[in-house]
Amino acid sequence: MAAASREEIACYPTIPSATLRGAGASLLLYGVILHGVPAARADVSDAGRQQFLTSCGTCHTTNRDEPPRQGPNLATVFGRRVATLPEYEYSAALRGGNWVWNETTLDPWIENAQAAHPGTVMNYRQADPDKRRLIIEYLKSIKEASREL
Numbered sequence: 001m002a003a004a005s006r007e008e009i010a011c012y013p014t015i016p017s018a019t020l021r022g023a024g025a026s027l028l029l030y031g032v033i034l035h036g037v038p039a040a041r042a043d044v045s046d047a048g049r050q051q052f053l054t055s056c057g058t059c060h061t062t063n064r065d066e067p068p069r070q071g072p073n074l075a076t077v078f079g080r081r082v083a084t085l086p087e088y089e090y091s092a093a094l095r096g097g098n099w100v101w102n103e104t105t106l107d108p109w110i111e112n113a114q115a116a117h118p119g120t121v122m123n124y125r126q127a128d129p130d131k132r133r134l135i136i137e138y139l140k141s142i143k144e145a146s147r148e149l
C-alpha cells in the first residue's frame with residue numbers, strides 16, 4: 001500500500017501538465033453533462049413553455065389530444081412536414097408546401113409569418129430573437145420527449 005502510493009507520487013511529475021489540464025477539463029465536462037445540462041434543459045423548457053403560451057397559446061395547443069384552435073395542434077410540429085394534419089384545414093399558402101418545420105424554417109415563420117409565406121392566414125410576428133429561440137427550443141423538446149414515450 002505504502003509502496004503503491006510512493007509510486008503514484010513518483011509518477012506525477014512525469015505526466016505533462018497539459019494532460020492534467022486536459023483531464024481536468026474533461027472531468028469538468030462530465031460534471032456538466034451529468035448534472036448541469038438536464039437542469040438547464042428543464043429551465044429552458046419552462047421558460048419556453050411560458051413563452052409559447054404567451055405568444056402562441058391563444059391559437060395553438062401543444063396538448064396532444066386537444067383539437068386545433070384557430071391554428072393546428074403543434075405537439076409534434078417540430079420535424080413534421082408542413083400542412084399535414086388531416087383534421088386541420090390549411091390555407092393554400094401552406095397546403096402543398098414542401099418543407100419540414102425545424103429551427104431554420106420556424107424562425108422566419110414566427111418572426112413574420114405573412115412575409116415568410118405570403119397568403120397564410122397566420123397573422124403573427126415576433127421581433128425578439130431570444131423569444132423565438134425559446135419557443136423553438138420548447139417545440140423541439142416536446143417533440144423529443146414524445147419520441148421517448
Ligand code: HEC
Pocket residue numbers: 055056057058059060070071072074077081082083084085089090091092093094101110119120121122123124126135
Ligand atoms: C392569431 C393566431 C395565431 C397565433 C398567435 C400563432 N399562430 Fe401559428 N397558425 C395560425 C393559423 C391560423 C395557422 C394556419 C395557417 C395557414 O393555414 O395558412 C397557423 C399555422 C402554424 C404552423 C404550421 C403548422 C403545420 O401543421 O404546418 C406553425 C408551425 C405555427 N403556426 C407556429 C406558431 C407559433 C410557434 C406561434 C407562436 C410564436 C404561432 N404559430 C402563433 C394562427 C396563429
